[in-house]
Amino acid sequence: MKSEDVFRFSVKAVSGYPARTALMILAMAIGVASVVLLTALGEGARQYVINEFASLGTNLLVVLPGRSETTGGPPPLLGQTPRDLTLEDALALKRSANIRAVAPITVGSAPVSWRQRDREVTVLGSTAELFDIRHLSMALGRFISAGDPSQGSAESVLGYKLKRELFGNQSALGEWIRIGDRRFRVVGVLAQKGQSLGLDMGDVVIVPVVSAQSLFNTSALFRVLAEAKGRDAIARAKTAVQDIVRARHEGEDDITVITQDAVLATFDKIFKALTLGVGGIAAISLGVAGILIMNVMLIAVSQRTTEIGLLKAVGGQENQILSLFLAEAAILALVGAAVGLLLALGGVWAAARVFPNFPVPVPFWALGAATGVSLFTGLIFGVLPARRAAKLDPVQALSRR
């Protein structure tokens, strides 16, 4: 028997029972669509988080005061330390050949006012290098000037949202604002960039680190951001940071260095596992669809007993009947997969419409895997019914009406 005949005969058989065919295709389509959609969502979440991290800066090291304890008692996440991380510590890091830029950061909250308007916002004290390290961009004016970091100045840079709330449509550049009990001149406005891992960069005011320290009356830093010279230099930069600070802190390891890479890799792993898990759950529905195919094919075999008997009587061989029924299962599975892919693409399109900022990439492997798995389940679960059909005793099959 020619394979195009097998195909034509099976297509006729499939289209000859539209209700049953539609149900099977629906089951298969739901399975395939959920696999593709859920993996796309998982992949989207992964890319979203990675993008968020990348917007923090690249090859980043975060230096925190205090040390994460791994032994003893019920510890706080970060151990307490008598020694603060100071601006001098931060500037000392610059001496390492593996570190390109260092941005000390002091964070506090203070009322910011211009004329009658008053807002309580996050005040970020840092240096000019923060601009490059955090990949910031300006909407207007310039960033705080790169003078001697240990000298304060009365410059301030407003977040986009803060500028709008304080100044509305009026020009902010050159205006004097009051932060706490000090006056600062606005030299620039940050471009709208949106959320960046919790800290809304639109709702901050950035001032030189020393000015912020005197504003909050502290000499301690919240943390230090350091950018390594390159990807390979991250590990060496980390050691360098630890060595330098240890030397300055009388031999005590009292800081924690987090590399962005490590965090990224962890998130990457978590989300990959999540995607796989979710995809696996969706794959169960493919399995269910496979069992449905088996059921319906078994019913088809018993409904078409006389047809099978007849095929045998007119010279049909067992393997021919086997291939006819397998082809039928495969066609159902493939059409179901195709419909499922269309459904999934529709869902992705809709998701992209509803959440324009959230990427929903359909991973290529998911397309292939979903189609492959549905064909595989169709064939696997089609084997039993097809074998039953092939083994049917023609005399008994034909004795029925």
Add this chain to the structure above:
Amino acid sequence: MIHLAGIERVFQVGDEAVHALSHVNLSVAAGEHIAIMGPSGSGKSTLLNIIGLLDRPDKGSYQLDDVDTTELSDQEQAEVRSHKIGFIFQFFHLVPRLTAAENVELPLMLAGMDPEERKTRVQGALKALGLSERARHRPDQLSGGQRQRVAIARATVMEPHIILADEPTGNLDRASGHEVVQILEDLNEKGIAIIMVTHDPDLGRRAARRIQMVDGQISEDTGVATNL
């Protein structure tokens, strides 16, 4: 052509072994016209199925064209069925979703024949039975007589030299039944052997050779073909 010797067929019904056929010897020459008659359960259909290689005897030998069929594999038997034997059933057994032409085409398709040649053969077979107009009709759009004619076209399209008919008129009205018998007799004229199981004594009388079966045995056989 057909030589059955010492054929036994036993069915297990519950604890009881039912001898559907016991010790049947039968020889059929090419081009014979045979009616197998007998009461229900006398083994007529079983005999027909064994001749048609749909069933295997438990004992005995069956030679078809000097080949011992009992030694053939299922696949080889299917090939023999495909080329040498045509079946006609009481309930027609047409595939309901296929048109008349497609039903007739089935044996050709299973035999792997070229689509071009299939087409001419199917057209020829349908035309011979006066069904050219009905080629695109599905079975439920055909009358009983037409359906049986489609079935006959299907049985003859591979040009077999044996046609086995199991109560071919059993489900037809008199007129259509008569028509079908006429067609079968015409086929017999062309040299095709017809072996027909029937209840109808009138029909049986029209056959050149009548075999009467009782309790799985041949009780009467008019005109045994000699020296076959």
